[in-house]
Amino acid sequence: MASSKATVALATAAAVGGACAFVAPSAKTVSATPALRGQVRSTQASGLSPNAAAAVALSSAAVLVSQARKAGSKTSALKAFEQELGVQPPVGYWDPAGLARDGDVEAFQRRRSVELKHGRIAMLATMGYITPEIAGKFPGYLSPSAGLKFADVPNGLAAISKVPAGGWTQILLYMGWCEVSRGPGSDIASGRPGDFGWYVLSSADPEQKKKKLSAELANGRLAMMAIIGMFYQDGLTGSAWGDWSNFTDSPLRAFEQELGVQPPVGYWDPAGLARDGDVEAFQRRRSVELKHGRIAMLATMGYITPEIAGKFPGYLSPSAGLKFADVPNGLAAISKVPAGGWTQILLYMGWCEVSRGPGSDIASGRPGDFGWYVLSSADPEQKKKKLSAELANGRLAMMACSTRMVSLAPPGATGPTTPTPH
Missing domain, CATH: 1.10.3460 (Chlorophyll a-b binding protein)
Structure with a gap:
């Protein structure tokens, strides 16, 4: 009998010790120990043999270890990126789609790299809309061979059909060079997403550098929203800041005077069911x-x-x-x-x-x-x-x-x- 009791005690101690060995001590781990003891007592009281009780204790310990690991991994996944650039007040770390819930650092850096690229392109595109309207266009020819002047290129989406094939080729080649000049994915591999060796917002002071890079991210996000709004407005009215009255060809105008078009919403067709004008x-x-x-x-x-x-x-x-x-x-x-x-x-x-x-x-x-x-x-x-x-x-x-x-x-x-x- 004494030997059996010793076996149970040894098995229980091994289970608890194993759980503590593989899980960092925490409040959950400490509170789990009495639970294991209670499990052993209940199995003994139910008439199980000491060996069976030890087996139950070991299995309970394994379950607790698994649960603690899952809880720890989830917590780590959520906290892994809270100190990254782009985590700014008032929202803080915001991942509504749960893309980073797995805590995959490489995947996070790849998404951050893509976000930075999109933000930079959007900032350039937004300025491309605004600058010609304020400062005017370059004098002379964009393509002397085609007799195309800079002044002949309209602003916004309409310019797509005016830029010659050679211009598009240069744009695409430059984009490709930016991607592979230091090796594909070099910024992700180095752990510095968006770092292609060309610095404008850098600083010797770490705090200033962080502030500037955070500003770049914030401005890029704002520019992505702005350029989408400009594209939409441009597509409707012919200008990034065109008035709705300019959109004379809209099939939606056929229904603006119909019954049911009431303030404050006006004509509201979020699903676009009437966009064909039928x-x-x-x-x-x-x-x-x-x-x-x-x-x-x-x-x-x-x-x-x-x-x-x-x-x-x-x-x-x-x-x-x-x-x-x-x-x-x-x-x-x-x-x-x-x-x-x-x-x-x-x-x-x-x-x-x-x-x-x-x-x-x-x-x-x-x-x-x-x-x-x-x-x-x-x-x-x-x-x-x-x-x-x-x-x-x-x-x-x-x-x-x-x-x-x-x-x-x-x-x-x-x-x-x-x-x-x-």
Whole structure:
């Protein structure tokens, strides 16, 4: 018996000692020791043999070691780059995509090198947009053989088609030379991303050097955002700071005076569904939007009204013995409505669709007009105001109804979910 106890003690000590040997001492490691002891006690009390108890202790130690290693590696991965350049207030270290969560230093330096290159190109491109507008262009010829003057090259994206093939060749050759002049990836291999041996922001003072290189990163990030904005504005209006009124060819202008274009958003089409300017497709989407909005308004009122005004008296289905009061509010009602009720609902929906001919509202150029008027008016301005209100209320109801259906839990609840008092 004494020998068996000694074996258990030795195994437990070995497990704990092994865990401490391979994991740096920490609060987690210290608190794990009583857990191991408790595990041994519980296995002994459960009737396991001492050898089995020792095996359990060893396996528990292995699990704890593995967990501690994982926790340590995650912490190290997060902290590995917190002192790098580019970690600046107020954001600090920001990696929303989790690209550096694996703690791979080489991969981080490669991304930093790419970021610096993109930032430098973006700074040059941004100045390339601004400088000709402020300081003017060079005199003389860009390509004497082609008779192309600097003044003939437009600013921005339009210049792409004017630069001769020889110019593009020089640009690409220079870019390639910058990449391979000191060996491909030499800046990453040396642990100094972006260092190609050509210094402008350097300094003998380490603090000043760090400050300047941090400024380069920050300015490069700003320039990348700026140049994308300039490209977009240039592509729309023909100028990096062109006014929207200059964009006369926009297919979006076809819909700027339509119903539903309301302040403060104005014409809003984030998915670009109407960028092709197809009027029929726009009217079909508007018709669908109106139908959904109307159904959502009815559904929203269907949720609210029984809670406030109560339900109809009597029977919904006398043959099935189903009273109105027996039908729960919300999604739970789906299982209570008899088949005849669903048939009536579907037939009415179909009648609304085809009573004046399928797609008649779109064909007439009046989406949502099925000949049944509630919001109409003889005054065109009042009519426009009322129809705009219908669209706005329908959009609000679609959001409200979707939220209401999601929040109605558990299924079968008859009203807003409320906490149960304890």
